[in-house]
Amino acid sequence: DAGVTQSPTHLIKTRGQQVTLRCSPKSGHDTVSWYQQALGQGPQFIFQYYEEEERQRGNFPDRFSGHQFPNYSSELNVNALLLGDSALYLCASSWTGTGPYNEQFFGPGTRLTVL
Amino acid sequence: AQRVTQPEKLLSVFKGAPVELKCNYSYSGSPELFWYVQYSRQRLQLLLRHISRESIKGFTADLNKGETSFHLKKPFAQEEDSAMYYCALSVSGGYQKVTFGTGTKLQVIP
Numbered sequence: 001d002a003g004v005t006q007s008p009t010h011l012i013k014t015r016g017q018q019v020t021l022r023c024s025p026k027s028g029h030d031t032v033s034w035y036q037q038a039l040g041q042g043p044q045f046i047f048q049y050y051e052e053e054e055r056q057r058g059n060f061p062d063r064f065s066g067h068q069f070p071n072y073s074s075e076l077n078v079n080a081l082l083l084g085d086s087a088l089y090l091c092a093s094s095w096t097g098t099g100p101y102n103e104q105f106f107g108p109g110t111r112l113t114v115l
Numbered sequence: 116a117q118r119v120t121q122p123e124k125l126l127s128v129f130k131g132a133p134v135e136l137k138c139n140y141s142y143s144g145s146p147e148l149f150w151y152v153q154y155s156r157q158r159l160q161l162l163l164r165h166i167s168r169e170s171i172k173g174f175t176a177d178l179n180k181g182e183t184s185f186h187l188k189k190p191f192a193q194e195e196d197s198a199m200y201y202c203a204l205s206v207s208g209g210y211q212k213v214t215f216g217t218g219t220k221l222q223v224i225p
Contacts, residue, residue, distance in 0.1 A: 042216050
């Protein structure tokens with residue numbers, strides 16, 4: 001199991017453009033969360049998807065949207081890119097079960113640079 | 116809203132010295148607290164969680180609700196402990212929406 005995978009590794013866009021980032025969860029996981037990590041900061045929760053629906057959302061504008069597919073993979077879309085959107089975008093997967101240890105496993109991230 | 120504060124950006128200790136990484140949180144309810152670690156060129160990974168009360172790689176962390184703290188401790192630092200450490204909090208049960216601190220870089224000097 002390769003664990004959580006993300007694509008692409010790096011991406012360069014210009015202001016105003018749109019971007020799509022992709023994530024495949026760890027085998028057996030059904031929940032995907034997305035985080036934004038700016039330089040020198042901790043990860044900030046964007047939103048979480050479960051059963052193809054957005055279950056929770058952090059304090060991010062509507063320019064940030066997502067999708068989860070029937071195979072549990074997920075996409076993060078950002079419209080009208082701003083310079084401040086430059087960051088490392090992390091995907092984390094977990095299994096929504098009844099036990100207390102539904103740990104999140106993180107992917108390697110996608111580095112987005114907006115020029 | 117919940118908040119996690121890690122006051123130290125960098126903590127340098129000598130090998131064999133005790134380590135304490137500080138973490139304070141603000142939340143009016145009963146949060147779940149975690150420590151995540153990121154070693155050089157590796158992914159962010161869970162180190163330990165307060166509900167399991169376990170010791171991982173010699174690290175322990177005790178939740179102090181009175182002081183709203185969850186400091187990470189290890190009696191004797193090792194070079195392989197050098198990494199970025201993030202304190203995190205979850206309030207919606209399990210590992211749902213997680214709020215992270217800004218992180219502390221631990222540097223263990225040989």
